[in-house]
Amino acid sequence: MSRPHSLRRRILYWLAAYALLLAAGVSLHGFLVNEYAERLLWDSMLRTEFTHHLERRATDPTYRWSDSDSLRLYAGDADAPPETRALPDGIHDEVELQDGTEILVLVDHVDGVRHVLTLDITEMEREEDRLTLFILGSSVALVLLMGTLMAIGLGRALRPLTTLADDIAALSPDRAGQRLVPEPRASSELLVIASALNDYLQRNERFVERERDFIHTASHELRTPVAVMAGAAELALAPADVPATTAHQLQRILRTADDMDRMIALLLALAKDPARLLQTGQPVDLSALLPAIIDDHRHLTRDKALDIALDAPPACTILAPPGVVRATVGNLLRNAIEHSDDGRIEVVLQADATVVIRDPGHGMSPEQISAIYSRMARTGVPTGDGIGLELIARVCEHLGWALDIRAAPEGGTVATLRMRATGGGADARIAG
Numbered sequence: 001m002s003r004p005h006s007l008r009r010r011i012l013y014w015l016a017a018y019a020l021l022l023a024a025g026v027s028l029h030g031f032l033v034n035e036y037a038e039r040l041l042w043d044s045m046l047r048t049e050f051t052h053h054l055e056r057r058a059t060d061p062t063y064r065w066s067d068s069d070s071l072r073l074y075a076g077d078a079d080a081p082p083e084t085r086a087l088p089d090g091i092h093d094e095v096e097l098q099d100g101t102e103i104l105v106l107v108d109h110v111d112g113v114r115h116v117l118t119l120d121i122t123e124m125e126r127e128e129d130r131l132t133l134f135i136l137g138s139s140v141a142l143v144l145l146m147g148t149l150m151a152i153g154l155g156r157a158l159r160p161l162t163t164l165a166d167d168i169a170a171l172s173p174d175r176a177g178q179r180l181v182p183e184p185r186a187s188s189e190l191l192v193i194a195s196a197l198n199d200y201l202q203r204n205e206r207f208v209e210r211e212r213d214f215i216h217t218a219s220h221e222l223r224t225p226v227a228v229m230a231g232a233a234e235l236a237l238a239p240a241d242v243p244a245t246t247a248h249q250l251q252r253i254l255r256t257a258d259d260m261d262r263m264i265a266l267l268l269a270l271a272k273d274p275a276r277l278l279q280t281g282q283p284v285d286l287s288a289l290l291p292a293i294i295d296d297h298r299h300l301t302r303d304k305a306l307d308i309a310l311d312a313p314p315a316c317t318i319l320a321p322p323g324v325v326r327a328t329v330g331n332l333l334r335n336a337i338e339h340s341d342d343g344r345i346e347v348v349l350q351a352d353a354t355v356v357i358r359d360p361g362h363g364m365s366p367e368q369i370s371a372i373y374s375r376m377a378r379t380g381v382p383t384g385d386g387i388g389l390e391l392i393a394r395v396c397e398h399l400g401w402a403l404d405i406r407a408a409p410e411g412g413t414v415a416t417l418r419m420r421a422t423g424g425g426a427d428a429r430i431a432g
Contacts, residue, residue: 006162008154008155008158008162011154011158012147012150012151012154015147015150016147019143019146019147020143023139023142023143026139027135027136027139030135038093039091039093042091042093042104042119042121043091045119046091046104046106046117046119047091047106049071049117050073050106050108050115050117053065053073054110069120070119070120070121071117071118071119071120072117072118072120073115073116073117073118074115074116074117074118075113075114075115076113076114077114077116080116081097081103081116081118082098083095083096083097083098084105084107084116084118087105087107087116088107089107089108089109090106090107091104091105091106092104092105092106092107094121094125100122101120101122102120102121102122102125103118103119103120103121103122104118104119104121105117105118105119106118159183159185160182160183160185160186160187160190161186161190163182163183164180164182164183164186164190164193164194167180167181168180168197171201176205177205178201179198179201180194180197180198180201181194182194215267215268216268218267219264219267219268220268222260222264223261223264226257226260226261226264227257227261229253229257230253230254230257230258230261233250233251233253233254233257234254236250237250237251237254251299255299258296262323262326262327262330262331263327263391265321265323265324265326265327266324266327266328266331266391266392266395267391269321269323269324269395269398269399281319281320281321282319282320282321282322283317283318283319284317284318284319284320284322284325285315285316285317286313286316286317286318286325286349286353286355286419287313287314287315287316287349289322289325289326289329290310290313290329290347290349290355291310291313293326293329293330293333294308294310294333294347296330297330297333297334297337300334300337300338301337304337304340304341304342305341305342305343306337306340306341306342306343306344306345307343307344307345308333308337308344308345308347309344309345309346309347310347310348310349311346311347311348311349313349314349314350314351316349316350316351316352316353318353318419320399320419324395324399325419328392328395328396328401328417328419329355329417331389331391331392332355332357332392332415332417333345333347333357335389335415336357336358336359336361336413336415337359339359339361339412339413340359340360340361340412341361342360342361343359343360343361343412344360345357345358345359345360346358352418353418353419354416354417354418354419355416355417355419356414356415356416356417357414357415357417358408358412358413358414358415359412359413360411360412361411361412361413396417399419401417401418401419402416402417402418403415403416403417403418404416404417404418
């Protein structure tokens with residue numbers, strides 16, 4: 001898609017088109033007026049000269065016409081230039097002779113004799129051509145000068161708007177305290193726009209801060225009852241004589257409490273500023289963490305003919321919040337188990353801190369995956385596939401990780417998580 005033209009360029013285009021159209025109109029009008037005035041002048045001059053000749057001849061029998069270098073009179077067609085013999089009575093402009101001379105011709109019949117009065121206008125036409133070229137050149141130079149002055153003037157007039165647009169484009173959603181400062185020469189309209197945007201930025205910062213405070217407070221409040229439930233379940237499981245059915249239910253309580261604790265960890269991660277969250281990161285050995293995560297989720301395959309396999313992981317350590325890493329990979333693994341009925345789930349750790357989880361199940365179609373990410377990008381609301389995927393996507397955006405979920409050609413789904421914590425959410429990429 002081509003980049004749209006700036007307002008300054010568009011205005012210059014319109015002004016240039018207007019200037020060219022105006023120059024063409026003025027030139028055409030001047031040419032037509034000049035030709036008309038010139039014809040009237042020639043007509044008046046030749047007829048006056050011819051009338052004067054007739055009057056002198058009528059009053060003075062001895063009077064004889066005397067040709068000049070430019071003005072000649074022919075009585076009859078014998079001596080008249082051949083180019084004039086077929087001309088009707090009247091004024092004829094720019095008649096060219098065989099030798100290249102341009103003449104103005106007056107043809108009139110007096111007493112049955114055809115008179116031809118010619119005026120050599122060759123030099124005058126050359127002067128007229130030179131004058132026309134000079135006027136055209138001056139017009140072009142004037143248009144160029146006006147265009148340059150308009151470009152400079154528009155640049156100065158629109159500079160506050162351009163600066164404001166650049167400042168707006170430089171705004172980043174993950175930075176607080178951003179404000180727009182218009183130039184001193186900014187117009188009143190730009191001041192209103194900047195004021196409205198600054199007010200919006202302030203209200204947005206307050207909203208984000210309230211949301212983070214709420215998530216942080218709610219997450220901490222939830223951790224207390226979850227810890228109480230997990231502790232009570234562990235104490236109840238401590239005696240050796242606990243019945244099997246009771247022990248099974250207590251273990252479900254412990255697993256649910258553990259899942260809740262991981263979800264709370266994700267919520268707490270989202271409540272923190274990305275920069276501060278990365279500062280609290282710790283070295284996490286992924287090659288040691290992945291087997292523990294798989295063991296924690298094997299119970300979900302108990303009623304399915306599923307096997308979870310981990311290829312020999314290479315040594316790989318990243319700097320990130322451990323709870324967030326554990327919860328993120330755990331949610332992806334849980335999603336793979338929930339969408340599979342039988343077969344083998346493969347977990348692969350690559351040396352660049354990329355975790356790939358392939359499930360053999362019915363999975364999600366490309367259309368479903370695209371719809372999930374489209375709805376999350378537009379609204380940020382849950383998509384029907386559980387809150388886990390939404391939280392993972394938000395955490396990846398928060399930490400600058402990349403999450404890619406695709407339907408495998410042979411069936412099932414491939415989830416790829418690249419945990420390269422190199423910056424904030426501006427570098428995140430979520431593909432589907």
